[in-house]
Amino acid sequence: MTLPTTRVSFPGGAVTGESTVLAVHPLGDGRFGLVTAETPFHPLDHTWPDQPADTGTLTVAGTELAVVDCLTGAVGPDSDELLVGADIPVRRGDEAWSWLVLHVLAGDPAAAVGGELLGAEVALAVDAERRLAVSAAHTGCHLLALALNEALAPRWRKDPGRADAFGNPDFDSLAMASSVMDTEASTDVYRLGKSLRKKGFTVDAVEELPALAEALPAITAAVNERLAGWVAADAPVRIEVPGPELTARRRWLCELPAGSAAIACGGSHLHRLGQLSSLETELTLSDDGSELTAVTRPKRI
Template sequence: MVLPTTGTVVSYPTGSTEGTGTVLHVEPVGERFAVLLDVTPCHPVDAGWPDQGADRATLTWNGGSAEVVDCVVAATDGSALHLGRDIPVRKGTEGWTFVVAHLVTEAPPVGIVVTVEVDEKYRKAISLGHTGCHLASLALNRAMAERWSKEVSLDALGSPNFDAEANDASRILERGSLDTYRLGKSLRKKGFRADGLGDDLPGIEDAVNGELDAWISEDAPVRIDCDGERLTDRRSWVCDLADGEARISCGGTHATRLGELKSLRATLTLDDVDGTPVLTMRTAQA
């Protein structure tokens, strides 16, 4: 068994949905096979921060084809391949190689060149959802700014970063997103004032949607800045708003302009979960 010693080259950050790659390794995983390519346009889910799921894609080669039933970040130290949550080290750990594993039920032979075709319609819907998620987090941070009594980290536009301090889970949906925020004791110790939030929630929601309307109307371009072409190279979502440049570390896929979001609505709800207030923000194109 020969495992790769260099990370997968990924083309999805630039918006690619089709490409070719050479099969470097094939490994049985239950009733499936993990196929490793040298290059891929297929976005994998990262177990460390699984907000954006895997692309839908197909591998085609001379004599066969297979649907990619899942696509995950994997890692190897040269002796074994570890998939997803089974990776025992942090991404970027010295001596480990991080790769994209395409899970299929029928595998191509090692050494052959395959064509990877990503479902463009689904990719587009998820990319819109991811860009909208970033924009909504900035709007929510701004709407929550007056509720902080202590200094905390600031977001890309200079507001107290409520999203970073309180986010419990984030999920990118087709043309939308779902985020939950725990408003527990640790957040209040950092200076966040949660009292009266339920009564103020309609006004906060209106403020978030007002910001979204204003920013989307600018139709500012969106780009992904990459430090390199490998899977583990740092990437950032960048949008030049009238309020300033917004730069957020992100490994996902995105729209190319804010105008593509059209009319994005955020809905806020507040619930009690085992004695802890939990704020939920759902975004969706109207």
């Protein structure tokens, strides 16, 4: 199976498109993955599955079929076998592999349309409301990272060797354990272990700096004040797209009052922060002090 890497239009905000069916792959449990040359659908990334997959519909030969999930598939250089999700042994972007978006259907599409699908023209439509809600959460996640880095900057006793767009120590990147978003919020979990402390992050009280647990209400207030200011500024947001391929190394860019911020990102986003009426986070520390969790909720206008 020799297939070209799927070209995607979701980074620019597209929710509809037309393309040609290149393959239909059985996934088990009666499900099938349909591959097209181009798609507006965002698939779940097997390497960093933070943003959930788009859902929606595709219409082929006059028949509308529900896309219940969307996965990443890949075909390696030494085999024609199509591997899906966790079965892919390399990170997304390995140039020796072809990278594919699989539109997951609950049943056999050939049986549904009553004929061969390869080469057929298909119309694709993403659930636009769901996409917008997830995009808001993803944009909020990146803003939270920058605001949290700023609020926690005084807690570094030495330079950890990695800074964000505004020169603050990149706590978000250095401590990140997991990041997941849905239609309501983004949830980011940070590990405050020995490796982070060796890099210079201070959890306990030192000199005039209170312990993190004691300082957390003030830190939360500072983060939310910064987020509110950015939303009020209605900063523009865009995705830098070097190419249409699923594997293109894209970046999230936001023109904040303090300057332009950039974060590597393969997901979808809002176009302006003015699309939000508010953005607030809740910070909680685990009982043993080993993890900090941020739940960031955007509210759209």
